Amino acid sequence: MSAINASSAVVAGSTICEARNVVLSFGETPALRGADLSVRRGEVLSVMGPSGSGKSTLLHCLAGILVPDSGEVTFDGQRLAAMREEQRSRLRRDRFGFVFQFGQLVPELTAEENIALPLLLGGMRRGEALASARTWFERLELDGLERHRAGEMSGGQAQRVALARGLVAHPDVLFADEPTGSLDSLTGELVMSLMTTSARAEGTTVVLVTHEPRVAAYADREVIVRDGKVTAAVGASR
């Protein structure tokens, strides 16, 4: 575990991730033009906006995958830009979970090995990691698929395995980028329902990027990204 862990102030509702005036361009193309966003600890936040608005780029900045040209991103009060890449990498492994549009499972590994991956990378013994991974199969309605490989599962099953992999190490924040984008409506609903129920039960903060209102409706509140800036949606949250 990183040294950051020790400084964690676990206060529900306090800020866990923050972007302040974040600017980032890809070559000549601006993606973020001064984005501000504060994510509260324990909330499920949806980041909405049309395609090309910069919402995925913002998620990648918050997760320390991309480093902004200017502005500041913090996690637990610590500036990500001040960390070495190795520290950011450890932060992503130990404190963050990820779910992307296409599960991105390792095809050579079984479902349980895929789920155990973050634990194995964190140094846990194989037997212990697999045992921990197996506890997710019933919760995510995946019983019997422990030894299946990605190619032997439906899209919805693979995405639930990816979700379990994102949550297995009990991350502080789960970053989900269009997690239902490749699924039909019913399967997408199952994934969203399981994701939000599991995250709330674990106290995990979720940053969910989506362009679908029906997916965003699973969140506690939403913000909208337009032209690289964040508009806080007006109105009551859950």
Place this chain on the structure above:
Amino acid sequence: MALLGLLDREPSHGYDLKRDYDAFFGRERPLPYGQVYATLARLTRDGKAVVGDAEPGAGPDRKRYTISETGKDEVETWLAEPIPAEPHFQTDLFVKVVLSLMLGRRAEEYLDLQRAAHLARMRELTDVKQKGGVVDTLLADHGLFHLEADLRWIDLTEARLVALAEAVAA
């Protein structure tokens, strides 16, 4: 028609019909007893239902109603008919946007507020789905898809506001 349809299951008392109507169709607007018995009286008068003899006890619930062949035919016909696929051309949403532009107000602000209100309602309906059974889910889905359609319209309208402002100013 919903009451006549419920009566097509089996002969029922007014009380049973009201209970089932409220459970499935009238969750936010329960049917007053007066309306149940007025409807049953009308159905009986029109030959769509037949009222049985009064059973022992007090109150209007002593009578059991049975659907007639005419009533059965009407339910059968009604179930097979699609309802008019009406696009709501002149919704309040539309009127507010156009009037805002005509009056030189910021329609974007109204659209943002409306989007937030729609999303807040969608969150409530999603909660209903997660906590309720399959009937709740079906009802909530109907609301969710309609709200989502409005939201798509809101997004597109926002993208077209400049052109729309020019059109209404002309």
